[in-house]
Amino acid sequence: GDSVTQMEGPVTLSEEAFLTINCTYTATGYPSLFWYVQYPGEGLQLLLKATKADDKGSNKGFEATYRKETTSFHLEKGSVQVSDSAVYFCALRAMDSNYQLIWGAGTKLIIKP
Amino acid sequence: NAGVTQTPKFQVLKTGQSMTLQCAQDMNHEYMSWYRQDPGMGLRLIHYSVGAGITDQGEVPNGYNVSRSTTEDFPLRLLSAAPSQTSVYFCASSGTSGGGGQFFGPGTRLTVL
Numbered sequence: 001g002d003s004v005t006q007m008e009g010p011v012t013l014s015e016e017a018f019l020t021i022n023c024t025y026t027a028t029g030y031p032s033l034f035w036y037v038q039y040p041g042e043g044l045q046l047l048l049k050a051t052k053a054d055d056k057g058s059n060k061g062f063e064a065t066y067r068k069e070t071t072s073f074h075l076e077k078g079s080v081q082v083s084d085s086a087v088y089f090c091a092l093r094a095m096d097s098n099y100q101l102i103w104g105a106g107t108k109l110i111i112k113p
Numbered sequence: 114n115a116g117v118t119q120t121p122k123f124q125v126l127k128t129g130q131s132m133t134l135q136c137a138q139d140m141n142h143e144y145m146s147w148y149r150q151d152p153g154m155g156l157r158l159i160h161y162s163v164g165a166g167i168t169d170q171g172e173v174p175n176g177y178n179v180s181r182s183t184t185e186d187f188p189l190r191l192l193s194a195a196p197s198q199t200s201v202y203f204c205a206s207s208g209t210s211g212g213g214g215q216f217f218g219p220g221t222r223l224t225v226l
Contacts, residue, residue: 044203099163104155105155
């Protein structure tokens with residue numbers, strides 16, 4: 001079945017460091033791919049998405065590129081801030097899905113000043 | 114638009130009590146779902162609905178009931194609360210306007226003693 005695998009956390013970085021959170025998926029065809037962010041005590045928010053191969057989603061300085069050849073959708077940011085500390089979830093929606101998402105386990109990011 | 118709203122924000126129950134968690138959305142989304150989030154477990158789908166009058170089970174449906182009498186509302190009922198149901202519950206919705214992504218409510222923190 002379809003699945004999403006994220007790198008285990010927590011990931012701890014210093015402010016202004018470069019961030020990569022790996023996400024790979026297993027699915028047939030061309031799923032849509034998403035990154036969500038959950039700040040402490042809050043619900044999940046859609047951070048960015050990509051719906052076809054080679055698409056790049058971007059938002060708030062974060063980027064992720066849909067790589068069909070490596071079945072990956074890694075999240076990157078050039079210079080992280082303390083306010084980026086949160087849990088990040090990668091997810092996919094299969095081509096034939098009725099809006100259901102398949103979720104990764106989440107990666108906790110801690111940014112130290 | 115209020116988006117997805119959930120009530121209550123916090124709830125404490127005794128074992129065996131029943132209650133209903135409320136969820137409403139004002140985006141005319143067809144799809145609505147309930148998740149539970151436990152430490153280290155990521156998101157687990159409890160029940161979902163693809164439209165009024167249509168519901169189906171997710172990954173962890175036991176102990177919960179749902180109904181969908183209107184497009185806007187999707188309540189989750191705990192029939193006889195157990196300590197294992199202590200969790201944070203999120204409601205989410207999705208529709209053609211969301212590009213496939215889901216919109217989440219702020220969550221309900223439930224403790225069963």
